[in-house]
Amino acid sequence: MPVLLVLLLAVVAEITVMVTVGNLIGILPTILLLIAATVLGGALLRREGTKAFAALQDAVFARRAPERELVDGMLIAGAGFLVILPGFISDVLAILLLLPPTRAVIRRWVTRRAEIAVANRQRHTIVVDSFVVDPDDRPQPTIVIPESRREGE
Template sequence: MSRRSRRIPALLVLIFLVVPLAELAVLIQVGRVIGAWWTILLLLADSILGAWLIKREGRRALEALRTRIEQGRLPARELADGALVVLGGALLLSPGFVTDVLGILLVLPLTRPLFRRVAMGYAESRMKRPGMDATWRPPSGPGPDATRPGGPTVVRGEVIDEE
């Protein structure tokens, strides 16, 4: 069994078993301290705050992505921010305090750069495996099919519609 295939079941156990149990334990403890109705009210307020935060930061991330693309520059940082906002939003919309705290940390502009560095470092390490070329190069020439033997013939010209 490869190292990667051992990691996936451990991640699934964490996501589907450990996180819900932690959420339940925290909800019970908070309910004991402040009462059941206050706990429900706190979860509702947390959801409303989270929805507002997702909307605001999602717009900012999308605008930064558009600006970067319009400048003709590679939007790696902006794509990572967008992905973190989406992931944080999903965590904020799930019920519970543990996932809400993690979701808020992923969405807030003050803490997102830390998670972005971790995510981009992980992605870079995955791309630097043997047989992977992580170097980005601008496209050049007519494309890979035009230079390949047996590829399509490229005819340069002008199309005239006689209608």
Template sequence: MPVFVLVLVMLLAEIAVIVAVGQAIGALVTVLLLVAVSVVGIAMLRRQGMRTLTAFSDAVRNRRDPGPEMVDGMLLGVAAALVVFPGFVSDVLALLLLFPPTRAAVRRRVLRRAAARQAASPQIFVVDSEVVQPQRRDRPAPIVIESVREDRD
């Protein structure tokens, strides 16, 4: 229910802003401005999306934590949805998410919140084990090959 209320409030705000801008500068200019802002938003979305995808690939290739790049991708998805939503308020919010400095601030907040939630949740321990079948007398003993895991000391 809260999401529905948020979308309804956003829709009413968009209509109020479009009407106010239309009365101030004219209907045709308002429509052209809405189209122009959406085109600029889509162009920025494409550019920032490629940068984020490249950064994610580099993080995975270099075995770094790709969490920040994943959050950037999520924020760019939100920005894409806001660009598609017609109106000035959503376009301004989308453009804020498309600019790297403001997106970095939102990313830091999201990562801090995720770390706090993870710290509050119980830790899960996985014990690495191996199932050994009992030996039968009619078969020879199995050959055991030991492996070394790179992530363990």
């Protein structure tokens, strides 16, 4: 439920900002500004995405863990999603994710959060003590022959 509430608040905020900007500068300039922000964001996305992919390849070829490059790729993908959404707030957030200095700050924050989450998960590991029973080791059923059918009597 909190995610739905955040999404609803984000939509309301985007609409409020678009209406406010539309009232200040007019409808046509607002639409042109939204288009320009999308084009600029798309160009930045293409450039930074290509750089991030090249950095990921370099890390893999150098045989080192590409954690930095993977987080950058994730942040750039998030920026791509935000660029697609119409609105000024999402465009500003996307551009912040695409700029290397702000992305570095966000990358460090995301990396710290991931390390904490992994440490917490390892601390709460549940071990169930059990043993395996091989089906061939189970006792075989005993066949009881009634006394009247026994041979030799």
